[in-house]
Structure formats: structure tokens, C-alpha cells
Amino acid sequence: MLGPVETTSVSPVFVGRIEELGILHEALARAAGxxxxxxxxxxxxxxxxxxxxxxxxxxxxxxxxxxxxxxCVEIGADGLPFAPFSTALRALRRALPDELAAAAEGQEEELARLLPELADAPVAATGHGRPDEEGLARLFELTTRLLERTAARRPVVLVLEDLHWSDTSTRHLLAYLLRTLRTGRLVVLATYRSDDIHRRHPLRPLLAELDRLRTVRRIELDRFTRDEVARQIAGILAREPERIQVDDIFERSDGNAFFVEELAVAAHQGCRCGLTESLRDLLLVRLEALPETAQRVARIVAEGGTTVEYRLLAAVAGLAEDDLIEALRAAVNANLLLPAPEGDGYRFRHSLVREAVADDLLPGERSRLNRRCAEALDADPTLVPEAERVMRLASYWYHAHDPARALPAVLDAAVEARRRHAHAEQLRLLERAMELWDSVPGELRTQLRRTDCPEAYPVVSRRTGPLRCLDLMAQAVFAGRLSGERERALRITRRALDLLEEDPDPLCAAWFWTQRSVLAEAQARGDGRRELDRAQELVRGLPPSEVHAEVLAIAAGWAMLHNPGPEAVTAAERAVEFARMVGAADIELDARLTLGGLMVDAGHIEAGVAEMYEVKELALAQGRSTVAARSHVNLPSVLEGIGRSEEAVGILREGLDHTRRTGLRESEAWVWGNLAESLISLGRWDEALQAADRAGTSRAAQSRSGACAKSTWIALGRGDVSEAARQLAEARAVHGPHDPMPQYRVPLAALTLSIAAAEGRLDDARAELGRALDAGFPPGTQRYAWPLLVAAAETEADALGRPGAEQGRAEVLDRLREAAHSLTTGVPLWLAHDRWVRAELRRAEGRDTPELWSEAVTAFEALERPYELARVRFRLAASLLAAGAEQDRDRATELLRLAHAVAGHLGARPLATAATRLAQRARLPLHTGPAPTAAPADPAEALGLTGRERDVLRLVADGHTNRRIAEELFISPKTASVHVSNILAKLGVAGRGEAAAMAHRMGLFRVGAADG
Known part of the structure; x- marks a missing residue:
């Protein structure tokens, strides 16, 4: 509207930043590739x-x-969630309409939550009272894929400015994008104010997280030097400044480019800003030099938002059009305001000036400006873009201090935030609504009906009637869970339950107690049992309802993990029955999945597995992503527990595809963790470590703890006791002492016992066993208990004859026999462990016999457990040789060869060493055929390369980047880089090219082996 304007305070000369600009240009060149x-x-x-x-x-x-x-919008949660992404995608759509349309094809409705123009009609919120747990993750995944596809053929630079003002949803989306971005010619450049990032600033954890990603580079801009300040002043003044002027401005600005501009222009205009004047006064100099009408317009822009549209400005300013244009021209010519890059709005040239102008407003003046903005927008909703209208109106009425008008506006904004899956902003808006609730007259509150916004409030008791503050609290609890703000959600449940003490509503109270149970356990505030018991008491005797079904389903799930047994089965069966009665399909399938697992625990193995398979297929067919994801975690876990590891791996691979496609990152981490466990069983340890590495990226403590535990197990098997101890300590630290679930408690006890035994601390090993046996093994925990008993019995057998080992041995062995007798042997895997424990106990008594070991070997030969089979084969060979029968030497030789071969393949050094030493003592050959007189040593082993480093070197030799190596081996790029550095050091070479050349010279790999 105003045409070209003069901007004399901005230097036409780009000063300094050569290194930083070079980094950005290099990034663009790499992205183009x-x-x-x-x-x-x-x-x-x-x-x-x-x-x-x-x-x-x-x-x-x-x-x-x-x-x-x-x-990002300065007004934080009052602004549109995902604002920088929405604005950038809108610009991208204008520039590449065909490419973006093709990239979004088939997902327009979901992506319209970020870019409303993609959908023909507004996107409705989902869930109808139940949390859309996968919605946000799915939106993140689709947005990342959209950007990758749009930038598939042409470089795209996505700039996200002012992260220090970003809303929580924007930060989460940025973190997801930078973690998962893999393809495309895309550069993502985000800026933030470092001086605003105080210790408790919400951006600080994100920056720390991104610093750990080798794919993200951080650039910090320093202030200008004196020479750079001189060049900047010369550009602004269009002449060389005097030395004394440069010294003065450099000292007063301290090299800050914006302050240099302000001081240079002020000095040029004859303004004497003393050294003691505040920064705010310096920034307000230009405003105070303007006509009164221009100052009024600037104050409206300062309070109206990051950008204020011309029509809204006209409605609020109350000036004649000619006067408004002249006021705007004065503000723009003074370089105070700028026309917005898009649309017909205006914004401040620099946010520091806007902050100074806004801070200079009187409290009453600020309220009046917000009220006038709200009244204008109420009168004409077209004054601002449709996508921003609801959020802007809520902000204006709230800051106008008018609770009666603010409450409904804030509630509408909360619905809009949920529609966009912006759960963190939804939570803050609902908290604001709760703050306003008591300030609104009762007769106005009764006009707010629950049925006016059926998607906004979960149905916890009444389906009709006036909106209650409890309804706001219920939705806020959902929002807190989905946004990760569990501590805030816990506080809200406490407030809700206090209200329900005054006005009892059993069904509503039961719902809040159930949520409190889930949140308390997630926040390490206990195991959630007390809260669940209270919820069950409240629904007992009430007619079937969705809340009743959910309470029973969660109680059954809790019991399955903490105390499986008949009561858990009953709860699961009733949850299924009630969910069917009220048509709650998600709850029904979830409860059926729990019921299937409990059936397996109770010994109805095939029936339970069949039930879980059916739930998985139904969830996939009906598009119930969350239940389908859980089935891809629980079903293979059950299969692994009963020894069907190969079958479990197949389902887990399906689970990875499903969770990636639906964007369920936390579920994906659980799938990786279970995959690591099954790969360990199958003797694929290197793959298992890679899977555990992926599981360890989860934010869930149990998932990270489980990943460390699996790495501990492999480290022990490979004889790296110090690494095993480190991993175990990390597992315990991550998991914490609060959770007594057997699926974590018993395996950690087994690892603790094994490490103590490996370090010769027999008393500590026995103490750990005693604690585990005292805690007991509930039904369904055989899969965890048998390995613990094997480890304990083996420890006692190995300690036979050591000084001091006999004291207390008899009691330990008796307790082990009693525990083994109490465990079921209903599947071949458990029966094989039973045989193993019996053989170890006999060995611990000094009465070792080949017969028992032969039974154990036979049992394991039918299973998919190569490492366990190798260990019992070794024990059988040792027992045969100890018996001294000459006819058994050939069999012992073959057993040792098989055990040694498996140990060598797995890198299980303790077992390999033990087999070698036993063969040497018995004068048995471990290798068939004539041994070469000078067998060449393995070059890689001679260089000290580990198995993982061999894999990395193979990919380096084929010319792969660290990123490609990470993808190939399922590790992080940072881990790949560490391995490459270690390889270069061990080979004594300076670079990857030399390493590749040496690998080829030494014949370490076949040509093209990377793909084989």
C-alpha cells in the first residue's frame, strides 16, 4: 500500500559473517546432493x-x-499452534503448488491441521472424548514426508525464526523432523535468541536434545568487532565515520548490530543518548519522534500481535483512511514498522522495539487495546485470516480482562488446538479456562452446554446438561497425557477429586482416579495400585458404562504386569463384556489383548495366543492404530516367552512397518526392544545390539531400561564385565526403584547376580538371589524366573570347592530346588530350563552326571536357542570327560567343537575360552582335518577390530557415508562416527579413503560384500 520506503538505518553493506555464511552455503550444496x-x-x-x-x-x-x-509468534500459547510451520508451508505451496499437492495427495485432510487450505472443509477434532494417542505422531510423520517429497527434485530452504517464542507443539514437531529427516534436497534453518534461553526456558531441553544429533549443526553469532562496527556505520551513513564516533558507538553498543544501527542513526539525527540511559529509552527514541497518530498506530501493532492486518488496524485506530495511511507511512519511513512479507499487515522491524513499545503501555491502555481488537474481530470475523481467528480472539478477550467474554473464546481456542493435535497449547488454554471459571457469573456458565462442543470434552458421566469445570479438567488431563505434561495433569486430577469430595459423582471420580493411577506410575509416584483400587470401589455395582469398562481394562492391564492371576483374568473378561455392552470398540480390543496374555500366563497357551492374533488382525482391519501397535508389542513378547522367537521376529518386523507408518514413535521403541530380545535368543547378537540401540531412544523409562538390560546380557556373554556393569547401572538408574513389575525386577536381578558371580562376589550373588526369591514369582513369570534360577545354580556349581563357598550352600540349593519346583514347565523352553537347573544343582553338589546334561542338551536341540544349546553342550562334554569313559571321548570332542563354533560366531569369549582349555586338558582336537602349520591370523582380529567395527569398515570400504552406515546397521549417525574414528586409529590411517584402501589390500571383504 505504501510502496517503496526508505530504510537508511539498515546498512546496505553486509558486514562480517563470512564463516557463518559459508557454513550455510555448504549446507545448501550438500542438500542439493x-x-x-x-x-x-x-x-x-x-x-x-x-x-x-x-x-x-x-x-x-x-x-x-x-x-x-x-x-514463531511472540504471544506463545495465545497464538496459532505450529505457526512457523503453517506459514512456511503456505509459502511453499505458493512457490511449488504442483509439487506440494502431489506430496500431500491422499493425506490432505490430516495435513490441513497445519495448512487448512489443503482441505475442502474444516477438519474436525477426533476421539469423541477418548484421547487420539496416535494423531499427533501421525501428523508429525506426514509433515516430515511432505517436506521430503516436496524437496525431492529441487532444493528447499525451510526457515523457522524465533524459536525462543515457539509453542510446545512447534518444538515437538521440529524435534521429530530433525530426528527423522532422511531424504530430500531440504535445508532446515531455525533461529533463536540465545540470551533469552534461561535455565528453565522450555527451549533449553530441545537444544540439548538436538545437540546430541550429529545431523544437526549449531551456529552461534558473536557480536561485531570494532572494525566490523566501523564498516556497518559507514554503510548506514554512506560515508566513513570519524574514529571517535566509531569508538563511542562500539563501546556503547558492545558490538550488537542492532544497537549500532540505533546509535548511528540517533547520532546522525543529533540525538544525545547518554550512556546511562536504559535500553528501553534508546529503543523508544524513534517512536517518540513520530507524530501522535503514528505513535498510536505503533502501539496498536505492538499489542495486536506479531503482525496486525490493515483492516483490523483501521477498525481499532479509529482514524480516517488518509490519516491512517500517513501515520503508517511515517512509522515505516522511520524504520519502526515494515509491511508484512505476505498479506496487507504491518509488523515491527525488530522485535526488541516491539517489546519496548509494548512494555511502555499502561495496564489500562493495554486492556483497552485488547478489548477494541476483540470487539472489532467479533463484529467482523474477516479482519484476520480464518486460521488465526479463534486463537486471536481468545487472546484479545483474555488480555482485555473480561472473563465473561474470554471464557467461551478460550474454550473455542482449546477446541481448535485439539483439532490441530496441539495438545500442549490445548492444555494451557484449558488451564486458562479453569482460571476464568469462578470469575464468570453462574447464569452465564449455565449457558455453556457440553453438547455445544461434543468433541472437546470427554464423556465421564453425564452426556447432556451444562458444562462443568470438571469437564474442563477431564479434557486437560487428556491434553496433559498426550503432550507429556504428566505432572501438570496429576495436579489437575487432584483438584478434580477435591471438587468431587464436595459434589460426589462416583463415575466421574472413578475416571479421575484411573487417570491418576496411570499418571502416578508414569511419573514414578508409585505403582498406581492404590488409585486403581479406589476407582474400582467407585464403579462397583454401577450399571455398565464406558468409564466402568475402561477402569476394568486398565486394572486388568495393571494386574497382568504386576500381579497376574485369576483376579486379573476376571477383570479382563468383565472389561471385554462391559465394553461390548456400551460399544467401546477400542476398550474391548485392548481388554481382549490383555486377556489373551493372561490366558497364556494361566497355562492356556494356544488359546491365549490365538486370541491375541485375532485382536491384531481386527485392529489392523478396523484402523485402530494404537491397539494394533500394542498387539505388535505384546503378542511377540508372549511368543518369545514361550520359545517361539522366529515367529516373534516376523511379527515385530510387521510392527516396525506399522508404527513407522502411523508415526507411533514410543510404540516403535517398544517393538525395537522386543526385537532385540528375540534376536538375542536366536543368536543374532550384533543385530540385537542395533535393535537395543534404537529402543534406547525412547522417552519411556521402562523402554530405555530394557534396552540397557539387553546390552548388559550381551556384554556378559562376550566377557566384557565392566561394560555389563555399566549398562546394568544405567538400566537401574533409568528405571528407578519405584516399579516392582516382575518383567523388569526379575531380569535385572538375574543380571546383577551374574555380574557379581563374574567378579567373584559370591556373597553378593547369593544376597541378590535371596531378594528375588523373597519377592516371589507370580503366575506368568516363568520366562523371567527360569534364567535367574539357571544363573544362580551355575554360580553355585562354579563355586564348588572355593574357600568359604560351602557355608550356606545347602540352604541356597534347597531354596533353588523349591523355586524350580514351583515353576511350571508347560512349554518346551521352560522344560529345557528345568532340565538345565537340575543338572547345575547336581553339579553344585559335586555329583555331576552326564545323564542330566544329556537331557538338557536334547531339550535345547529342539529350540531356537544356539547360545544356551552351546553352553549345555559344553557342560555335557565336561561331564563326559570327567566320567572318564574312553568311548565318550569322540562325543565330547564333537560337543566341544559345536560349542566352540557357536561361541566364536557370537563373540562369546568366556565360553570359547572354556571350550578351548577343556579340549587342551583332555588333548582333544577342536578343528577337523590337518591343521596348517602356519595358519594366517585373521587380519581384522590382528588389528584389534571388534565385530561391529568390521561391519562398519566393510561399509566404509564400499564408500558409504556415516548416515548410510547408520541406516544400514540400525545405529545412530553419532555411533557410526565413533566407530569410524576408532577404526582409523586402529588402522593407523588418516582418513576413510586410506582405511578403504587398506581393507581392500588385506582382502578383508569381497567386492560388493556390503550388499550381501
């Missing part, structure tokens, strides 16, 4: 981040790239 790039640009306010981004963007456009810019 289909290697996506992620960069974080930090610096204090006014240091020149925006100018650097503008310079880079202009150069990128000249090189054929599309640049899409989006900025």
Missing part, C-alpha cells in the same frame, strides 16, 4: 541473525532454491 541438512542459528537479540538469514536466502534463491520462511 540429496543429503538433507539441519542448522540452528543462535545469538543474542539484535546481533544480526535475521540479516544473515536474509542474505543466505537471497543467495539460495539465486541458486535455484525455494525459500519458505515462518516465524
Amino acid at each position: 540429496s543429503e538433507p541438512q539441519a542448522l540452528l542459528l543462535g545469538g543474542e537479540a539484535g546481533v544480526g541473525k535475521t540479516r544473515l538469514v536474509e542474505e543466505f536466502a537471497a543467495a539460495a534463491r539465486r541458486r535455484g532454491a525455494v525459500v519458505a520462511v515462518g516465524g
Whole structure:
């Protein structure tokens, strides 16, 4: 509207930043080669981040790239969730309409939560009172794929400015994008103010998380040197400044580029800003020099939002159109305001100026401006973009301090936030609604009906009637769970239950107690049992309802993990029955999955497995992603527990596809963890370590603890006791002492006992066994208990004859026999462990016999457990040789050869060493055929390369990057880089090329072996 304007305070000369600009250009070049790039640009306010981004963007456009810019809104949760992504995607759609449409094809309705223009009609919220647990993850996954596909053929630069103002949902989406971005010619560049990131700032944890990603590069802008300040002043003034002026401005600005501009212009205009004047006064100098009408317009823009539309500005300012345009022209010519990059709005040239102007407003003046903005928007909703209207109106009425008008507006904004899966912002808005609740007259509150917003509030008792504060609290609890704000959600459940003490509603109270149970366990505030008991008491005797079914389903799930037995089965069966009665399909399938697992625990193995298979197929067919994901975790876990590891791996591979496709990252981590366990059983230890590495990226403590436990197990098998102890300590630290679930307690006890035994601490091993036996083994825990008993019995047998070992031995062996007798042997795997324990106990008594070991070997030969089979074969060979029968030497030789071969393949050094030493003592050959007189040593082994390093070197020799190596081996790029560094050091070479050449010279790998 105003046309070209003068911007004399911005230097036409781009000063300094040569190194930083070079980094950005290099990132663009790498992205053009289909290697996506992620960069974080930090610096204090006014240091020149925006100018650097503008310079880079202009150069990128000249090189054929599309640049899409989006900025975070200063008003935080009052602004539109995902604002920078929405703005950038809108710019990308204008620049590449066909490419973006093709990339979004088939997912327009879901992606419209970020870019409403993609859908023909507004997208409705989902769930109808139940949390849409996969919705946000699915949106993140689809957004990442959209960007990758849009940037498949042409470089795209996605700029996200001012992360220090970002909403929680934006931060989560950015973290997901940078963690999962794999393909496309894409550069993601995000900026933030480093001086605003105080210790408790919400951006701080994200920056720490991204720093751990080798795929993300952080750039910090320093202040200008004196020479750079001199060049900047010369550009602003269009002449060389005097030395004394440069010294003065450099000292007062301390090299901050924005302050240099302000001081240079102020000095040029004859303003004497003393050294003791505050920064705010300096920033307000330009405002105070404007006409009164221009100052009024600037104050409206400061309070109205990051960008204020011309029509809204006109409605609020109350000026004649000519006067408004002249006021705007004055503000723009003074370089205070700028026309917005898109649309017809206006914004401040620099956020520091806006903050100073807003802070200078009187409290009453601020409330009045917000009220006038709200009244104007109520009168004409078209004054602002449709996508922003609800959020802007809620913010204006809230800051106008008008509770009666603010409450319904805030509730509408909460619905909009949920529709966009912006659960963190939804939570904050609902908390704001609760804050306003008591300030609104009762007769106005009764006009708010639950049925007005059926998607916004979960049905916990009444389906009709006035909206209650309890309804807000229930939805806030959902939002807190889905956004990870469990502590806030816990506080809300406490407030709700206090209200229900005054106005009893058993069904509603039961719902809140159930939520409190889940949250308390997740926050390490106990195991959740007390809360669940209270919920069950409240629903007992009430007619069937969705809440009743959910209470029973969660109670059954809790019992399956903590105390499986007949009561758990009954609860699961009743949950299924009640869910069917009320048509709650998700709860029904979830309860049936739990019931299937409990049936297996109770000994009805085939029936339970069949039930779980049926649930999996139904969940997939009906599109119930969360239940399907859980079935891909629980079913293979059950299969693994009964010894069907290969079958479990097949389902887990399906589970990875499902969780990736639906964006369920936490479920994916559980799938990886279970895959690691089954791969260990199948003797695929290197693959298992890779899977455990992926499971360890979860935010769930149990998943990370389980990943460490599996790494501990492999480290023990390979004889690295110090690494095993480190991993075990991490597992315990992550998991914490609060959770007594047998599926964690018993395996950790077995590992603790084994490490103590490996370090010769027999008393500590016995003490750990005693604690485990005292805690007991509930029904269904055989899969965890048998390995513990094997480890304990083996420890006692190995200690036979050691000084001091006999004291207390008899009691330990008796307790082991009693425990083994109490466990079921209903599947071949458990029967094989029973045979093993019996043989070890006989060995511990000094009465070792080949017959028992032969039974154990026979039992394990029918299973998919190569390491366990190798161990019992070794014991049988030792027993045969100890018996001294000459006719058994050939059999012992074959057994040792088989055990040694498996140990060598797995890298199980203790077992390999033991087999070698036993063969040497018995003068048995471990290798068939004539041994070569000078067998060449394995070159890789001679160089000290581990099995994992061999895999990495093979890929390095084939020319793969660290990123490609990470993808191939299912490890992080950072881990791949560490392995490459270790390899270079061991080979004594300077670079990857030399390492590849040496590998080929030494004949370590076949040509093309990387694909084989």
C-alpha cells in the first residue's frame, strides 16, 4: 500500500559473517546432493541473525532454491499452534503448488491441521472424548514426508525464526523432523535468541536434545568487532565515520548490530543518548519522534500481535483512511514498522522495539487495546485470516480482562488446538479456562452446554446438561497425557477429586482416579495400585458404562504386569463384556489383548495366543492404530516367552512397518526392544545390539531400561564385565526403584547376580538371589524366573570347592530346588530350563552326571536357542570327560567343537575360552582335518577390530557415508562416527579413503560384500 520506503538505518553493506555464511552455503550444496541438512542459528537479540538469514536466502534463491520462511509468534500459547510451520508451508505451496499437492495427495485432510487450505472443509477434532494417542505422531510423520517429497527434485530452504517464542507443539514437531529427516534436497534453518534461553526456558531441553544429533549443526553469532562496527556505520551513513564516533558507538553498543544501527542513526539525527540511559529509552527514541497518530498506530501493532492486518488496524485506530495511511507511512519511513512479507499487515522491524513499545503501555491502555481488537474481530470475523481467528480472539478477550467474554473464546481456542493435535497449547488454554471459571457469573456458565462442543470434552458421566469445570479438567488431563505434561495433569486430577469430595459423582471420580493411577506410575509416584483400587470401589455395582469398562481394562492391564492371576483374568473378561455392552470398540480390543496374555500366563497357551492374533488382525482391519501397535508389542513378547522367537521376529518386523507408518514413535521403541530380545535368543547378537540401540531412544523409562538390560546380557556373554556393569547401572538408574513389575525386577536381578558371580562376589550373588526369591514369582513369570534360577545354580556349581563357598550352600540349593519346583514347565523352553537347573544343582553338589546334561542338551536341540544349546553342550562334554569313559571321548570332542563354533560366531569369549582349555586338558582336537602349520591370523582380529567395527569398515570400504552406515546397521549417525574414528586409529590411517584402501589390500571383504 505504501510502496517503496526508505530504510537508511539498515546498512546496505553486509558486514562480517563470512564463516557463518559459508557454513550455510555448504549446507545448501550438500542438500542439493540429496543429503538433507539441519542448522540452528543462535545469538543474542539484535546481533544480526535475521540479516544473515536474509542474505543466505537471497543467495539460495539465486541458486535455484525455494525459500519458505515462518516465524514463531511472540504471544506463545495465545497464538496459532505450529505457526512457523503453517506459514512456511503456505509459502511453499505458493512457490511449488504442483509439487506440494502431489506430496500431500491422499493425506490432505490430516495435513490441513497445519495448512487448512489443503482441505475442502474444516477438519474436525477426533476421539469423541477418548484421547487420539496416535494423531499427533501421525501428523508429525506426514509433515516430515511432505517436506521430503516436496524437496525431492529441487532444493528447499525451510526457515523457522524465533524459536525462543515457539509453542510446545512447534518444538515437538521440529524435534521429530530433525530426528527423522532422511531424504530430500531440504535445508532446515531455525533461529533463536540465545540470551533469552534461561535455565528453565522450555527451549533449553530441545537444544540439548538436538545437540546430541550429529545431523544437526549449531551456529552461534558473536557480536561485531570494532572494525566490523566501523564498516556497518559507514554503510548506514554512506560515508566513513570519524574514529571517535566509531569508538563511542562500539563501546556503547558492545558490538550488537542492532544497537549500532540505533546509535548511528540517533547520532546522525543529533540525538544525545547518554550512556546511562536504559535500553528501553534508546529503543523508544524513534517512536517518540513520530507524530501522535503514528505513535498510536505503533502501539496498536505492538499489542495486536506479531503482525496486525490493515483492516483490523483501521477498525481499532479509529482514524480516517488518509490519516491512517500517513501515520503508517511515517512509522515505516522511520524504520519502526515494515509491511508484512505476505498479506496487507504491518509488523515491527525488530522485535526488541516491539517489546519496548509494548512494555511502555499502561495496564489500562493495554486492556483497552485488547478489548477494541476483540470487539472489532467479533463484529467482523474477516479482519484476520480464518486460521488465526479463534486463537486471536481468545487472546484479545483474555488480555482485555473480561472473563465473561474470554471464557467461551478460550474454550473455542482449546477446541481448535485439539483439532490441530496441539495438545500442549490445548492444555494451557484449558488451564486458562479453569482460571476464568469462578470469575464468570453462574447464569452465564449455565449457558455453556457440553453438547455445544461434543468433541472437546470427554464423556465421564453425564452426556447432556451444562458444562462443568470438571469437564474442563477431564479434557486437560487428556491434553496433559498426550503432550507429556504428566505432572501438570496429576495436579489437575487432584483438584478434580477435591471438587468431587464436595459434589460426589462416583463415575466421574472413578475416571479421575484411573487417570491418576496411570499418571502416578508414569511419573514414578508409585505403582498406581492404590488409585486403581479406589476407582474400582467407585464403579462397583454401577450399571455398565464406558468409564466402568475402561477402569476394568486398565486394572486388568495393571494386574497382568504386576500381579497376574485369576483376579486379573476376571477383570479382563468383565472389561471385554462391559465394553461390548456400551460399544467401546477400542476398550474391548485392548481388554481382549490383555486377556489373551493372561490366558497364556494361566497355562492356556494356544488359546491365549490365538486370541491375541485375532485382536491384531481386527485392529489392523478396523484402523485402530494404537491397539494394533500394542498387539505388535505384546503378542511377540508372549511368543518369545514361550520359545517361539522366529515367529516373534516376523511379527515385530510387521510392527516396525506399522508404527513407522502411523508415526507411533514410543510404540516403535517398544517393538525395537522386543526385537532385540528375540534376536538375542536366536543368536543374532550384533543385530540385537542395533535393535537395543534404537529402543534406547525412547522417552519411556521402562523402554530405555530394557534396552540397557539387553546390552548388559550381551556384554556378559562376550566377557566384557565392566561394560555389563555399566549398562546394568544405567538400566537401574533409568528405571528407578519405584516399579516392582516382575518383567523388569526379575531380569535385572538375574543380571546383577551374574555380574557379581563374574567378579567373584559370591556373597553378593547369593544376597541378590535371596531378594528375588523373597519377592516371589507370580503366575506368568516363568520366562523371567527360569534364567535367574539357571544363573544362580551355575554360580553355585562354579563355586564348588572355593574357600568359604560351602557355608550356606545347602540352604541356597534347597531354596533353588523349591523355586524350580514351583515353576511350571508347560512349554518346551521352560522344560529345557528345568532340565538345565537340575543338572547345575547336581553339579553344585559335586555329583555331576552326564545323564542330566544329556537331557538338557536334547531339550535345547529342539529350540531356537544356539547360545544356551552351546553352553549345555559344553557342560555335557565336561561331564563326559570327567566320567572318564574312553568311548565318550569322540562325543565330547564333537560337543566341544559345536560349542566352540557357536561361541566364536557370537563373540562369546568366556565360553570359547572354556571350550578351548577343556579340549587342551583332555588333548582333544577342536578343528577337523590337518591343521596348517602356519595358519594366517585373521587380519581384522590382528588389528584389534571388534565385530561391529568390521561391519562398519566393510561399509566404509564400499564408500558409504556415516548416515548410510547408520541406516544400514540400525545405529545412530553419532555411533557410526565413533566407530569410524576408532577404526582409523586402529588402522593407523588418516582418513576413510586410506582405511578403504587398506581393507581392500588385506582382502578383508569381497567386492560388493556390503550388499550381501
